[in-house]
Amino acid sequence: MRETEGKGILVLDTSAILNGVSPHQMGETLTVPEVIQEIKRGELHRVLDFYGDILHVRSPSKESLDIVTGEARSTGDLNKMSSTDIHVLALALDVKGTILSNDFCIQNVASSLGVKFQGVNSREIRKRVVWKASCTGCGRNYDPDVQICPVCGHETRRRGKAISDV
Numbered sequence: 001m002r003e004t005e006g007k008g009i010l011v012l013d014t015s016a017i018l019n020g021v022s023p024h025q026m027g028e029t030l031t032v033p034e035v036i037q038e039i040k041r042g043e044l045h046r047v048l049d050f051y052g053d054i055l056h057v058r059s060p061s062k063e064s065l066d067i068v069t070g071e072a073r074s075t076g077d078l079n080k081m082s083s084t085d086i087h088v089l090a091l092a093l094d095v096k097g098t099i100l101s102n103d104f105c106i107q108n109v110a111s112s113l114g115v116k117f118q119g120v121n122s123r124e125i126r127k128r129v130v131w132k133a134s135c136t137g138c139g140r141n142y143d144p145d146v147q148i149c150p151v152c153g154h155e156t157r158r159r160g161k162a163i164s165d166v
């Protein structure tokens, strides 16, 4: 992760966001609309609250989509990749960013294209964020899996706390 600190542009896929990659210590952080839609359909949709407007949503160019699709076909990854995967990788290509993904196909095609990538379950990344659940009513803090405050009955909100010393 160290080489992506500073001004580099990061492109996050669904796995990166659900793993709580912290955008706060980094440069510009981007994803594609398809990733946002995937997350909003899932149980962990409230993770997006944590990112707020720090996470910028942008669609890739048609040209990059074509390049990525062609490369994925040539590496044999295309039939294992979702449309979202292709879009994420194309955006990373557009902005010359570093893609954060656990997906082996994305990493493989990224490598083939010369797009920098990082896995998001590396120890370095996990150290960056500590998750907790904070009650929206009384403000008490709980383990991140607690969804309803046992004291006042309000919903909790998951919050990530960035750790500076990686």
Ligand SMILES: [Zn+2]
Pocket (backbone or CB within 6 Å): 135, 136, 137, 138, 139, 140, 149, 150, 151, 152, 153, 154
């Ligand atoms: Zn409460």
